[in-house]
Amino acid sequence: MKRIDHKEIYSDGKSYDALNVFDTDVPFYSKLIAKYGQPILELACGTGRITVPIAKKGFEIVGIDISEAMINEAKEKAAEAKQDIEFIEADIRDFELNQKFSVIFLPFNSICHLHDFESIASCFSCVKKHLKPDGRFVIDVFKPDFKILLRDKNKRYECADYKNPYADNHVKLTETNWYNEADQINQVKWYFEIGEKEIEQDLNMRMFYPQELDNYLRFAGFEIEEKFGDYNGSIFTSDSSKQIIISGMRNNK
Template structure:
């Protein structure tokens, strides 16, 4: 079976990511009230977050590499009657010819930049597109040593979902972590009731907390806040996510 990127199977992405997480939209709306509503979402995917934010009045542009993900974002925006500008592009190398009050990379998309030079190229583009006093927001995992240390030959349960036809789909995953590169090589296996099986890969660089703060600092950003959840509770060792608000230093 060929194992292609999850982002070529946008329907399966949406099967698992039904909508915004609890408190996520409200978090970005609070940031927009503080810093302004011209927003750029990097790696916007199928518009899971883009479209609800547009519906709440943000003037939002979404940029993504995958035509399949963008096609679903376009359909989602049309269905909601939301005005969203969608651009196919690479978050490591883009020039949109305008500046934004808020630039954000939600739910772990930064993890698709596998090398330091990729991350630094992205941060350079972000700096060039921020309008003072704009803010840059990153939302990534706080790496879980338990998950990274899993047995790479085993399949682990993720969940069960209902597809558009009402069928049940079971999702399991396998991962092999490369500690030198800090890259987690994940395969998601989707098994439908009728026995049909599809496998897709997700390759995710892990950013350890001190490393991410340093990467931002060395690339010209001042860390303004680091939260551990959308409710803006402080980041701590037990936090599952690193939610950073930074500004150009």
């Protein structure tokens, strides 16, 4: 299994939240949980961007993430919101919680951190161990976009401009990328411009093509029930930017 290579990018929960200010996926997961039940397990829960609002709706949810900094931020937010959520520092490729869940989800492109087959297979095998026989496993990941992957690697592209959580100024984020077609990893470099300073960080994202991802799931023993192209529940098509897959365990329902 490949080593984790994103320690830096997830070393500061407050900056992550300042960059990722959106919650358009929360109603989607809430509806799903109302339909399929609880408890729920969020894989790669980060700062609890989804976990905390789901708990606030009265659902029992557990979050696991490999980054201590992200988990600490999640715990802080849960305490502020007076929510009793179990956050566990663990690798989604190798965990044992002694509990089964009705819904397990791997949201917001986190699967892109599983770079090789062993990582994907180990994660899916852990999911199977923790899913109730009639439970659902949900993955949300963008569809690879060739216009982005095949951009000029020497050119910087604007990415975001957001409020600095530590000072009264803004952070300007630009990026370069080079897509390795052999291992399907998009090697992104982020440049954070903060006042006079510039900080560089690497973000390596494995791309998952639609048929490939469906077949990884089938190979691991899952059956795909629905595949959406957005959080409104539109059917996944060639024009969709996202792949949102709802699957259950084959022969177990």
